[in-house]
Amino acid sequence: MRYFYYPGCSMSSSALEYDVSTKAVLGELGAEVVEVEDWTCCGASTAETVSFLLSLVLPARNLALAERMDGDGDFLVGCSACYTNHCKVGEHVKRDPRLLDKINAALSIEHLTYTGKVRVRHLLDVLANDFGPEAIAARVKRSLSALSVAPYYGCQIVRPYGLCDDSEYPTTMDEVLAATGAEVFPYAMKVKCCGGVLMTTKKDVALRLVGGLLQAAKGADCIVTVCPLCQMNLEAYQGDVSRYMGEDLHIPVLYLPQLLGLAFDLPREKLKLERNMASPRPVLDKLA
Amino acid sequence: MTQEILDLTAPTLDRSFLVALAPDEKLRTCIQCGTCTASCASAYAMEYTPRQMWRMVQLGLKEEVLNSKTFWLCSTCYSCSVRCPRGIPLLETIGALKRMAIAERIGPYKESINFYRAFMDVVRRYGRVDELEFMTRYFLSTNIFSIIGYVPLGLAMLMHGKVTIKGGLRMAPRLVGISGAGRLDALFRKVEELEAEQ
Numbered sequence: 001m002r003y004f005y006y007p008g009c010s011m012s013s014s015a016l017e018y019d020v021s022t023k024a025v026l027g028e029l030g031a032e033v034v035e036v037e038d039w040t041c042c043g044a045s046t047a048e049t050v051s052f053l054l055s056l057v058l059p060a061r062n063l064a065l066a067e068r069m070d071g072d073g074d075f076l077v078g079c080s081a082c083y084t085n086h087c088k089v090g091e092h093v094k095r096d097p098r099l100l101d102k103i104n105a106a107l108s109i110e111h112l113t114y115t116g117k118v119r120v121r122h123l124l125d126v127l128a129n130d131f132g133p134e135a136i137a138a139r140v141k142r143s144l145s146a147l148s149v150a151p152y153y154g155c156q157i158v159r160p161y162g163l164c165d166d167s168e169y170p171t172t173m174d175e176v177l178a179a180t181g182a183e184v185f186p187y188a189m190k191v192k193c194c195g196g197v198l199m200t201t202k203k204d205v206a207l208r209l210v211g212g213l214l215q216a217a218k219g220a221d222c223i224v225t226v227c228p229l230c231q232m233n234l235e236a237y238q239g240d241v242s243r244y245m246g247e248d249l250h251i252p253v254l255y256l257p258q259l260l261g262l263a264f265d266l267p268r269e270k271l272k273l274e275r276n277m278a279s280p281r282p283v284l285d286k287l288a
Numbered sequence: 289m290t291q292e293i294l295d296l297t298a299p300t301l302d303r304s305f306l307v308a309l310a311p312d313e314k315l316r317t318c319i320q321c322g323t324c325t326a327s328c329a330s331a332y333a334m335e336y337t338p339r340q341m342w343r344m345v346q347l348g349l350k351e352e353v354l355n356s357k358t359f360w361l362c363s364t365c366y367s368c369s370v371r372c373p374r375g376i377p378l379l380e381t382i383g384a385l386k387r388m389a390i391a392e393r394i395g396p397y398k399e400s401i402n403f404y405r406a407f408m409d410v411v412r413r414y415g416r417v418d419e420l421e422f423m424t425r426y427f428l429s430t431n432i433f434s435i436i437g438y439v440p441l442g443l444a445m446l447m448h449g450k451v452t453i454k455g456g457l458r459m460a461p462r463l464v465g466i467s468g469a470g471r472l473d474a475l476f477r478k479v480e481e482l483e484a485e486q
Contacts, residue, residue, distance in 0.1 A: 009417040014450040040415035040472060045364045046407040048383040049390060054479045055383075058411070061475070102482055109478040159366035160379065167370045193329040193365035200426070201400045202361060203437075205333045209363075236441055275448045 001130055002032045002073035004066040004118065008082040008228075009041050015079075015228035017272035021257035022078050022123055024270035028139055029131050033076065036066050042085040045197060056099065057106045059086045063120070064112035074121045080227035081196075084156040086120045091161060122157055124226045124256065125164035128172035133179035141265040143181035146286045149259065150185040150220040151177055152213065154230040155193050167191070173256065177224065180263035185220035189213045194233040207244045210234060214241060214249035222252040222283050224259050231255060235278035252280045262287060294349060302350040309345060309384045314376045318342050324368035324378060334358040338368055338378070345381075354394040359385040402429040415471035420451045 003026070011019040026033050039062045048055035063086060066075050077083040093100050093116060104113055127136065151173040158167045165172045170191065174184045194213060195206030210233055217223050225231045235253040242249045254276065261271040262283075273280045306315055324338040331337050334357065336344065341358045353359075362382045369379045388394075390401055406425040410417050427435040445451045470476070 010419070012416065014419050014445065016449075041411045041417050043411065044407065044417075046404045047411075049386040049404045050408050051387070051479060051483055052380075052383065053483055054476070057475065057479055106475060106478045106482055109474050155363075155365040155367070159370050162370070193363050193367070195329070196363040196365070197403065198330065198361065198363045200423075201403050202330075202333070205330050205361060206363075209329050236444065239440075275450065277444055277448055277450075 001030075002034065002071060003076035003121070003126070004069055004073045005033045005035050005076045006039055006042075006062055006066075006082060006086070007035065008039075008077065008079045009044075010228035010232075011078055015231065015255075017258065017275040018078055018228055018231070018255045021255060021261050021266075021271050024266050025257040025260045025264065026126075028264050028266065029127075029135060031126075031130075032073075034069065034073070036062055036075070037069070038065060042082045044081055044085070047085075053102060053106065055085070056089050056092055057103055060089045060103045060114040061107060061110065061112060062086065063089060063116070063118055064107055064114040066118045067115060068112070074119045074126070076121055076123065076126060078123045078226070079229070080122065080154055080156040081229060083120065083122045084159075084161065087161050087163060089114070090116050090120070120163075122164060122226070124153075124157060124173055124176070127176050127256070127260075129164065133175045136176060136179040136260065140180055140263045142263055142287065144259070144263050144287070145181040145183070147221045147283065148183040148185045148219070149177050150187040150217040150223045151190055152187065152194075152217075152223050152225050152230060152234065153190050154225065154227050155191065155196070157226060158191055173224070173226065176256070177259070180260065182259075182263075185217065187217060187220070189216040194230045196229060196233070199233050199237065203240075204244075206233065207237065207241050210237060211241050211245040211249065214238065214251060215245065215247075217251055218249070220251065221286060222254055222259075222280070224254055224256050226256050232277075235276060238278055250278060252276070252283045253278050254280060254283065294344070294347075294352065296347060300351055301348040303348045305348045305350040305353075306345050309388065310377075310381045312377075314374065315342065315345060315381060317374045318346065318376060319374060321373060323371050323373060327367035327371050328362075329365055329367070330361040330363060334361050342378070351394075353385070354389050354392070359389075360400040402426060405429070412472050412476050413470040 007019050023033055043055050043058035047058055077086060107114060153170050158165050158170050177184050193209055195209040199206035223234060238250045258271045320339060320343060322339045325331050328338050336356055336358045341353055344353050359382050366379055372378055403426050406429055407422055410422045
């Protein structure tokens with residue numbers, strides 16, 4: 001299977017470990033991953049505060065670049081915010097076809113055309129549906145049965161479009177995790193918000209939201225995420241959150257492909273666990 | 289909590305507020321059920337809950353809404369939008385509120401406005417976002433002392449290789465403006481032109 005891969009800004013810098021482990025796991029599963037040439041930022045949740053049209057043109061530019069590439073393939077995204085933004089273009093054009101002309105009028109300045117022929121897919125969707133739990137189980141060299149893992153989906157992978165799972169009670173990641181032999185921790189907060197950008201603009205509010213997420217994961221060995229912003233909010237502020245909530249809430253947080261990489265016994269340099277800000281040591285000790 | 293009394297006979301009511309925000313006028317069909325508020329992760333920190341704010345928009349209380357922090361506390365989790373029994377695109381309307389507040393320079397919540405502005409400046413200039421540069425621009429534009437609270441995080445990120453000293457040095461000349469035309473200038477300008485035509 002072939003994918004036009006859009007890493008996005010975070011996965012090219014602070015979340016490089018997500019990028020590297022994603023490519024390693026997909027490679028192990030036999031996928032062909034080709035990076036979209038000359039991609040630019042999707043606008044995050046920010047472009048629409050400047051201009052609605054710009055919030056569609058920025059992701060449409062990347063999709064147009066993928067349409068221009070050789071061969072067939074889906075547009076693969078690892079970051080949930082990038083995923084929603086790229087899905088948003090097609091959804092809005094469906095609702096109001098006149099937008100297509102406007103988007104293309106803007107893109108003409110870069111000699112690009114967007115038609116909507118490339119399908120946007122999230123990494124989790126690809127793992128669960130293109131490969132599936134059986135193919136994943138077949139690659140497991142080291143069972144994760146010693147671990148209880150809390151699957152954190154976050155918001156934008158299931159909302160607003162919910163293209164690959166239920167928006168209230170998703171289960172695809174649970175199935176992928178179960179394929180590694182891990183026990184799936186019953187995680188009531190799996191689709192509750194981590195606060196997103198509020199961690200920077202309104203820190204107190206975000207600390208409380210993350211506090212709730214970490215409290216509900218107590219008893220699990222680690223939390224698993226599929227978005228760089230969720231990962232950052234869950235792992236980088238655990239000291240602040242613990243003080244704010246008045247209890248110790250430290251817990252390892254891994255990206256899904258990092259955990260799959262442990263199960264596939266991939267080389268450590270392909271998982272880059274040393275970059276995780278909440279120490280993954282307890283997880284590694286349990287697997288030793 | 290004391291209930292604020294809003295004067296619905298005031299001459300400042302702006303009846304065009306709702307249409308300006310939500311041209312499809314679906315917002316008029318809001319039945320005040322409160323599902324949005326019950327679904328909102330940050331409603332507890334708002335002075336008007338989402339349900340109250342939507343009623344205020346219907347009534348034309350533009351000044352009160354734009355000067356509130358309610359919509360700046362939205363973390364774009366989309367829970368209200370997917371659960372609204374009327375199918376009102378609430379989050380898109382929040383986006384329109386943010387655009388209006390920024391365009392009209394209303395609202396005491398400078399940190400949010402500066403955050404969004406710094407982010408889009410970096411996108412326009414480089415096409416991609418260098419998180420270190422963006423955060424530095426943001427802190428410089430807000431309250432330079434607020435950066436102190438993030439120093440431990442910055443050091444931890446440095447330790448884990450998430451930001452680099454080299455990146456910091458590379459960024460310095462750009463912050464003082466020694467760097468050519470922006471990577472996405474032409475595209476941003478074209479979008480501005482197209483929006484002005486409407």
